[in-house]
Amino acid sequence: MPDQKTGLIVTAHPGDFVWRAGGAIALHAKKGYKVKIVCLSFGERGESQFAWKEKGATLESVKAGRKDEAQRAAELLGAEIEFFDCGDYPLKLNEAHFDRMVDIYRELNPSFVLSHALEDPYNFDHPNACHFAQETRVVAQAMGHKPGAQYKYSAPPFYMFEPHQPEQCNYKPDLILKIDDVWEQKYKAFQILAAQKHLWGYYERVALNRGIQGSRNTGIPMTYGEAYQTLFPRVTFELG
């Protein structure tokens, strides 16, 4: 399918792509995009409190559990997923991860990339992941990086999905994606993250309120929304 459009999601931990971008993933998959998730860590140290409470938990068992969940959620949403397994709290990203990320940008030549917000005082892996996704996005343009490689690449628009406490992250959405058509899928993906049941309701409420805001801002009827903040100016041919 040479002309298949593609989308890329770069997240620090498995839960992030579900809560924050699950609608975008499912929606574009449904539209025929090839959607790929790069999941930098399994969130094994910092985002798996529930798993560590189980008797006999080890780093490997926790990672395996989170990996399984993430794979099932990605599949349910219609995306493929690649794990960098770089470790979390903090992320330990090295040059090999950097080069692999650049390769993915070039392999995929995505029409959009989604990642975390610029700041997050509650979770330093998030801005690190955002910075990593941004910097590799630029380096992928550099012909002097792996010179001679064959690829077609144009740096895609960069959208930042919503953090848990947006105002504390100085996050200001400028775009709301209507996700009504895939809401059930997104909610089912929530349910794969069984141990974080307390977040199901939280992010359902976020989706409903973003939906109302989308409606109020534009008059477009919608029930569920996903908020994004754009990093670069876009070009348009018509304002109306």
Next chain:
Amino acid sequence: MPDQKTGLIVTAHPGDFVWRAGGAIALHAKKGYKVKIVCLSFGERGESQFAWKEKGATLESVKAGRKDEAQRAAELLGAEIEFFDCGDYPLKLNEAHFDRMVDIYRELNPSFVLSHALEDPYNFDHPNACHFAQETRVVAQAMGHKPGAQYKYSAPPFYMFEPHQPEQCNYKPDLILKIDDVWEQKYKAFQILAAQKHLWGYYERVALNRGIQGSRNTGIPMTYGEAYQTLFPRVTFELG
């Protein structure tokens, strides 16, 4: 033409709609939009240095001259124009202007509205005009304003065009409109503003550099651009 789309421009002075939004006006007129300019003053006191240098100039002669120019420029760009004649330096907007502006929003039900930036320490008429355009845009939604009136209105997206010194106005464009197809028209409108010849080159350079920026941000080939900053989040159905 019941389904003709419309666009609205609200400017403090005649020059503004030419330098800052002339591309958008001509482009949408060309696409079949009905485009209307509301020009709050003639810029007769503060934006007509050249005219005052002529012997025998009076307030009326200066206003007449600026009005003539503005009408010709609007016509060349394909728009209709309505003058509020509220006085400039400062704008003296009263309740009648307010109500007329609300009526225009309702009569036109525009698909977009363009006005000045939020701040401008070089020209206080500019943020005043922006505030006026914003507030009347909201009031036009209020059923209790002229109750019983018949209209169809949905508050349009609000785009702020570029001030003369964008950084000093804390202006950050998030949208570049490709205006290649109407550039010649825009430049001809510049030439109607014969006394401000020193600005022809200035705003041609702005258009060229915004064009290059538009290209670099998106890969879309373009030569001339007009920058805009968006006030409200938009809704979209696809990110790619």
Next chain:
Amino acid sequence: MPDQKTGLIVTAHPGDFVWRAGGAIALHAKKGYKVKIVCLSFGERGESQFAWKEKGATLESVKAGRKDEAQRAAELLGAEIEFFDCGDYPLKLNEAHFDRMVDIYRELNPSFVLSHALEDPYNFDHPNACHFAQETRVVAQAMGHKPGAQYKYSAPPFYMFEPHQPEQCNYKPDLILKIDDVWEQKYKAFQILAAQKHLWGYYERVALNRGIQGSRNTGIPMTYGEAYQTLFPRVTFELG
């Protein structure tokens, strides 16, 4: 009751004190504070779409309806309410309103004052009300204002309650009030605003998510929260 503590709320329209500060009102009333609401307008033009849809609606009938609702809601929450009837969209505040507001600050000598956020591009009455509440709070300190008047007054802390779309208003909460004990009362006050039923769920979701955020930020268990942003530094004697 000479030592009864008091609280003051200044809102542009009736709905605002219910959606945004209903918890604080009920909570402090319950704690024995005398709580007073100053409601600048009835929201008769801009915040009463439902009422205007009724056959035969007039400005007076709409105002009467909104006044009745506001009174019932204030009573339910345990507060007294004073209407300035200054008109809305826009607020038409004059010197008499200004002086009355100053008198209220002095009569009440409140321990806190709550009002709108500093900015709101969706509703210009909101920042106007905030500015009015701020400026009169300061003028109430001036001995030269109504010299010879007898009063005891110390300018209270100023808290701004949450607007409908906080990020678009550059609103950043720094305080979450736990309102579990009065949540039912607040929700009942929602139900008095029968025509805005679509907001019941919206603001219930806001309260639940602010509650979770409050919990996560402090470890204090709570279900329902109301967010506030502080205008001035506070003084403390202990940080732990």
Next chain:
Amino acid sequence: MPDQKTGLIVTAHPGDFVWRAGGAIALHAKKGYKVKIVCLSFGERGESQFAWKEKGATLESVKAGRKDEAQRAAELLGAEIEFFDCGDYPLKLNEAHFDRMVDIYRELNPSFVLSHALEDPYNFDHPNACHFAQETRVVAQAMGHKPGAQYKYSAPPFYMFEPHQPEQCNYKPDLILKIDDVWEQKYKAFQILAAQKHLWGYYERVALNRGIQGSRNTGIPMTYGEAYQTLFPRVTFELG
């Protein structure tokens, strides 16, 4: 003295030009500048608590007292002063004040203008005065304002002096004026403001700490400094 350079200070109340700009006034007077202070009000309502505590105080007596102080302080600093007597808390500036201010800009053609900071949540007269000084500075350029008038005018650089609590006003100084040579004069002017003795020490400490900051930022030895924030870019011919 046709080539005498001039400086202009626009303050809301008498104390402001002493505490915040007394050094700049005395310094430029000493250098041979003609320095003029425009004092918009006497601070009679809001900045004269001490005077109102005196038995039998009336608005007129308070104004007379503040005027006398202000005149003596201006004289001591080497400046002339013009009172607009527009009233305070709030300032009641009208079109006549506006036109007089424009005339003063044109009469004086100052090399610099000093006024308040852009924001001040403790005192709304301050940002109002700043806005008034800014807007008239621009209008003075407009040939259509009082056409036919003879004057020579070029809009001067605009410096904002330090508010009482700079961080709360989002004030960020970019310039420190060395005032060692006139410090004694400035401190003597403090002493004219006998009733505000508690501020003598406060502003002496501000001057000393700004002096140390000036030194640390540049290596230039200095003891007393006055901080300013610049509104517009400057032009230079050498960076070293």
Next chain:
Amino acid sequence: MPDQKTGLIVTAHPGDFVWRAGGAIALHAKKGYKVKIVCLSFGERGESQFAWKEKGATLESVKAGRKDEAQRAAELLGAEIEFFDCGDYPLKLNEAHFDRMVDIYRELNPSFVLSHALEDPYNFDHPNACHFAQETRVVAQAMGHKPGAQYKYSAPPFYMFEPHQPEQCNYKPDLILKIDDVWEQKYKAFQILAAQKHLWGYYERVALNRGIQGSRNTGIPMTYGEAYQTLFPRVTFELG
């Protein structure tokens, strides 16, 4: 003393905890808190100009001198101190320092943590220390960090003390701690830093002016204040 409350201070160099947080340390020690200072470096390269001017100074002699001073100051203020000796200008923090810092958070389970401001263009060790204190504060919550460890930990509120030039660091205090009861102790700690005598007066002036600001903001009488900026929202049960 199982229920003894604790406080934690994380500073880049020895002087910082004295000038910036000496009041908070002494005050909480006096209230019965166990207060612990983590001092990341001795400031041996960049904060010891005086010591290097002594004949025969070596890195070891300078470090020993600063350590002695820091220990005496900590003792005088009533706190214990732990040195990380990570080197300064720049700080060279490694994984072992990171893990030790996490352990300290868990051992202490502090009621508050104090550290540097988010930005400081005069001293890059300061924001680095702040980031380190923030990130380890979060990681200490992660059960997957040293799984199986026994501890009780809840992430404490994070307060940032005042940098040398607050406005240049975009620092905006929202909290002033009244330190009158321990001012003499704080000033005695200044005197241990004998070589920086020029800062005694500077920080005494800061304390006096912050005290006056605290008073003016709240009406609470106080003479000496220490300013703090809060990183996260707090929860409260009463606003009055």
Next chain:
Amino acid sequence: MPDQKTGLIVTAHPGDFVWRAGGAIALHAKKGYKVKIVCLSFGERGESQFAWKEKGATLESVKAGRKDEAQRAAELLGAEIEFFDCGDYPLKLNEAHFDRMVDIYRELNPSFVLSHALEDPYNFDHPNACHFAQETRVVAQAMGHKPGAQYKYSAPPFYMFEPHQPEQCNYKPDLILKIDDVWEQKYKAFQILAAQKHLWGYYERVALNRGIQGSRNTGIPMTYGEAYQTLFPRVTFELG
């Protein structure tokens, strides 16, 4: 020439010092300053698309080509240049580079230093270079860095030159350098960068528009300008 003044420029890649600071370099060289450029990388991977398009290009050939260009441009502008050859996309700055940079500050004791803006989402090497230039500027003051070294050093003012898309970098110029006298030289240096011919016009337009802005802000006649943003407050002895 013991009293020769000096200036320092720190750039990530060769083109930067030409497009962004070429005027300042040539101007100060002409005034007799010794001007030194530190060029951290050759831009060999990310800023040499043209060179990689040539058949047989290797990393070494590309670096050699860029080095040759940079040397000729520096010479034409009148500056000496030192290459750190640290690699680009990303910069790989290590402790040896850090120490060498500190040595250069001390050897040169510059009257000013120019470097990149604080942010640049299009090019992460730029903010990295800025941070590096800032931090080493501070460390050069530390007597404990290479104790015993003989040098005379006072931290110079720090000016940030203009990025490619200033608003997207939150860049706000506060200083415009008049470069009319050296414009031809700057433009000739553009021409050495033969492969980036598309930028010749772009940066000529920037210079012309900054020139007009400089003129409008000050009344000083000028044609070509270079914009700078200042990092620290300056001290002055006269405002006029």
